[in-house]
Amino acid sequence: MHSVTNPFQACNDIFFKPNGVFKAVGENNNWSWMPFILVMAITLVSQYLYVNFVDIEWFAEMNIATQGDMSPAEEEQMKAFFTRDALLWSSMIGAFFVPIIVNAVYAVYVNLMTRSDDSHVYGFTDWYGFAWWLSMPYVLTGLVGVGLLLVAGDHQVAPSILSPTSLGFIAGIPMDSPWYAFGQALRLELFWGIYLATVGISQWTSFPLKKAALIASAPYIVIYGIWLVALTLF
Template identity: 45%
Template sequence: MQQVSNPFQAMKDIITKPNQVFATINEVHNWSWIPFLFIATFGAIPIYLYFNFVDFAWYNELMVQSVAGELSPGEQSAVRNAMADQAQSLWAGVFGSVFVVIISNAILALYFNFATKADEECVQSYTDWYGFAWWISLPTIVCSLISIVVVLLAQDNQLSPVSLSPTSLAFIFSIDMASPWASLTQSIRLESIWVMYLTSVGLSQWTHFSAKRNYIIAIAPYLLIWVIWALSIVF
């Protein structure tokens, strides 16, 4: 199998030749910094643009009604007064987006490390799987690019924060921010299917499991979280 010569080529080829990419990164080291930097940067840009564009007074009131809409006027006022100002919200969003993907991929790597223990020939360490997690997360850049376009083309600065997740069910089906389903539907995104596919491809290159088992490992964490989340809303 022809190998990939550099991490930038790997980022391009993962769209059309994911098997070659994962076979290559199984043999090389320190390439995962590149997808990390791209994911972190492109994930932060739409948040920066959004908070420099949105009507912040309107945004604050939207957040108050979303989290405290059923509380008394006095309690809503307390929530309103406790909210960060525009600059604080901007930088909290930018750095928070980077922190969230670092932690979520760290947890995902732990899951992969545990799930592949049954393969006695699998020699990858936790740090290998952490690097792996950044490669399978590359489809999130597509969502970030779309959200950048959505913010830049917006005519009304009373733009819902759901616009930062343009591939989510919340955006596609216009789920109201006050809905109990808002957070869950924002987390269910179209690129998740692509991420699951890349995970199964990567596992096929890094382990000796069957294709069926690879798909189960790839799908299980997302499906489990979404089902538990949905049940918590219903009950």
């Protein structure tokens, strides 16, 4: 098996030879700080750049349009919230805490699903570190998104520009569409992360590949399936 000797090498090899990376991560403590720092850095930087680039009045109008029928007074009240400073603070706080919480929930899930493994040796903190390695594809596409933002000539640009591999960006789904959030969430990194999770779970457990793939994909199938049904019916 491919040998990984340090966390810097692991951050590179996770894209090409993930099996060796997960083997090394399972044997070494504190390596998962590297993907945490990289993921959080690109997430926070991209949000900061977007909020300071976008036409804030246009952004406010697009968000108000998604709320449906509103009285003029309600619209004015909502517009008052959409100052650049308020949007910056809310975006940065969300960008920082949401990945931390989501990865914690994912770690609880995988920890519970792997308890039946005869060779079970990994606990919640191990799986929490594991989750950050699954997020590494977001670093690559995040850099592409920042590049697209920096060369954009129009300031009336949707946040989906930061998710260049998302269905929302590729299909050009407008912000006032009920499908916008779903399209933005459905992106290449999602499937890449499922693949990495499958590799990692099969490396850290004695489960066959099919069971590892089922554990890796099950929460996304359920969540996106319910979301799709809700959009279709309602």
